[in-house]
Amino acid sequence: DTGVSQDPRHKITKRGQNVTFRCDPISEHNRLYWYRQTLGQGPEFLTYFQNEAQLEKSRLLSDRFSAERPKGSFSTLEIQRTEQGDSAMYLCASSTRGRANTEAFFGQGTRLTVV
Amino acid sequence: DAKTTQPPSMDCAEGRAANLPCNHSTISGNEYVYWYRQIHSQGPQYIIHGLKNNETNEMASLIITEDRKSSTLILPHATLRDTAVYYCIVRVGTSGSRLTFGEGTQLTVNP
Numbered sequence: 001d002t003g004v005s006q007d008p009r010h011k012i013t014k015r016g017q018n019v020t021f022r023c024d025p026i027s028e029h030n031r032l033y034w035y036r037q038t039l040g041q042g043p044e045f046l047t048y049f050q051n052e053a054q055l056e057k058s059r060l061l062s063d064r065f066s067a068e069r070p071k072g073s074f075s076t077l078e079i080q081r082t083e084q085g086d087s088a089m090y091l092c093a094s095s096t097r098g099r100a101n102t103e104a105f106f107g108q109g110t111r112l113t114v115v
Numbered sequence: 116d117a118k119t120t121q122p123p124s125m126d127c128a129e130g131r132a133a134n135l136p137c138n139h140s141t142i143s144g145n146e147y148v149y150w151y152r153q154i155h156s157q158g159p160q161y162i163i164h165g166l167k168n169n170e171t172n173e174m175a176s177l178i179i180t181e182d183r184k185s186s187t188l189i190l191p192h193a194t195l196r197d198t199a200v201y202y203c204i205v206r207v208g209t210s211g212s213r214l215t216f217g218e219g220t221q222l223t224v225n226p
Contacts, residue, residue: 004158033213035214040218041218042200042202042216042217042218042219043159043214043216044216045213045214045215048213056213091158091159093158093159103149103161103164104159104161104214105161106158106159106160107158108156108157108158109157109158
């Protein structure tokens, strides 16, 4: 297992277009998180899943944003009608909560540029 | 989660110890201190965490004051690859919950 994988690594899109990012967590990690990071700032929490259930969403996650984790494995984050303010690094992390707790492991992120 | 305060930047000479401070004066009894770092263009990486005792692992040592209002992350022999933003985070529980990142400390290790 090579860790948390995110795809694509970079995405440039025109304002108003929809984009979708994918995150593949570490195998058997039951928790998956999405964060957003803008330049010079620390990552900001967006949402997290335990298995396929979305347990918490930040106020940052406007109605243009939707995240899914249909089978409790990979997750997708979709942004509809992108705006320039959506330009950021989108980070995914996974961890295990249960018999063997682990800390959050992060992927390398997807850098979104909205032009 | 309790707020943390870190200096925005620090410099360290290669091979010397890097001591990164963090203030968390409003920490509660059930809150842990976590440290993550983020090397440029990569995702954050877990370093270490502790509740009240000092902790050491292969990456670093964590010294927490007796009143738990501050802590210091120590990289005993800093290398150029330790240049990164270091985040001190305080949160309830040992795992599973969200991480609230501040702006961190930019550590630059100089040759």
